[in-house]
Amino acid sequence: MAADYYQVVTTTDSQDEADRLAAAIVEQRLGACVHVFPITSVYRWEGGVARDQEWRLAIKTPAGRLADLKGYIEADHSYDVPMVIATEIVDGSEGYLSWVADETR
Structure with missing residues (x-):
């Protein structure tokens, strides 16, 4: 059984990009709300271990907008391989969930 709502997470390397993505996502009604906060990421990339300051975006969206949201992030993100992880709510x-639905119509 598929979920009706999701929280989608992605990261960026600057607050400016995080703010730009968050505003566009809400303006285009791909997500009702985006929480943006700084994090430290440690990850393996191109044969080494990297440690970087990033900004995490947590986006609330209904199932019907999930594919469009994912497509937008993948197309408009500065990373070669942007993280897009969707977790069922x-x-x-x-x-609150009714509000999410209303704001993404």
């Missing part, structure tokens, strides 16, 4: 307040 298995429960939430009815009022």
